[in-house]
Amino acid sequence: EVQLVESGGGLVKPGGSLRLSCAxxxxxxxxxxxxxxxxxxxxxxxxxxxxxxxxxxxxxGDSVKGRFTISRDNSVSLQMNSLRVEDxxxxxxxxxxxxxxxxxxxxxxxxxxxxxxxx
Amino acid sequence: SYVLTQPPSVSVAPGKTARITCGEDNIAAKSVHWYQQKxxxxxxxxxxxxxxxxxxxxxxxxxxxxxxxxxxxxSRVEAGDEADYYCQVWDSETDLWVFGGGxxxxxx
Numbered sequence: 119e120v121q122l123v124e125s126g127g128g129l130v131k132p133g134g135s136l137r138l139s140c141a142x143x144x145x146x147x148x149x150x151x152x153x154x155x156x157x158x159x160x161x162x163x164x165x166x167x168x169x170x171x172x173x174x175x176x177x178x179g180d181s182v183k184g185r186f187t188i189s190r191d192n193s194v195s196l197q198m199n200s201l202r203v204e205d206x207x208x209x210x211x212x213x214x215x216x217x218x219x220x221x222x223x224x225x226x227x228x229x230x231x232x233x234x235x236x237x
Numbered sequence: 238s239y240v241l242t243q244p245p246s247v248s249v250a251p252g253k254t255a256r257i258t259c260g261e262d263n264i265a266a267k268s269v270h271w272y273q274q275k276x277x278x279x280x281x282x283x284x285x286x287x288x289x290x291x292x293x294x295x296x297x298x299x300x301x302x303x304x305x306x307x308x309x310x311x312s313r314v315e316a317g318d319e320a321d322y323y324c325q326v327w328d329s330e331t332d333l334w335v336f337g338g339g340x341x342x343x344x345x
Binding site: 155177179221222 | 268274285332334335
């Protein structure tokens with residue numbers, strides 16, 4: 119089955135770090151731009167970060183800029199530093215639908231991984 | 238920055254038509270995408286580029302975009318359509334993705 123699988127979530131104290139990973143099953147992740155999107159408990163979707171196919175074009179949402187780093191090799195990772203209570207959320211990775219153009223809709227999402235920041 | 242405004246909730250009877258709006262100044266100049274998210278599940282793309290539909294999405298789902306409002310229309314609503322719906326655009330001025338606040342669709 120074509121799918122994305124996130125891993126690496128867990129409980130961390132404020133100020134701590136965590137690294138999330140997004141892996142692909144039954145397709146080549148390297149052909150697609152990938153995004154991270156999060157959803158705090160009971161809240162809406164918030165875009166976090168984006169990385170292009172070659173890894174050269176990277177963007178971050180304002181709330182995580184300077185603290186989170188997105189990167190890719192065979193999978194796509196999200197290094198989260200200086201974590202805050204307000205970073206508590208389910209983190210989804212999502213694939214953009216085109217292998218050619220950028221800024222396309224997200225046509226495949228993972229099931230999400232929970233990150234809890236609490237003392 | 239770009240802010241997409243959605244109504245918090247929409248209610249509709251089974252078999253009727255639901256319309257969920259997404260508003261911003263001159264949103265017609267953007268490509269709007271729509272996602273359905275059922276409770277406890279990941280979002281699913283239901284409409285992209287204003288009005289295109291992934292092959293697995295029923296024809297009952299359609300989209301339009303004009304002036305300051307984009308609209309997701311669900312015809313012949315079924316109980317299984319009950320979910321949260323989010324609009325999304327790419328803000329090319331800031332190179333950032335923006336989601337609307339989401340609309341909870343309730344099937345009466």
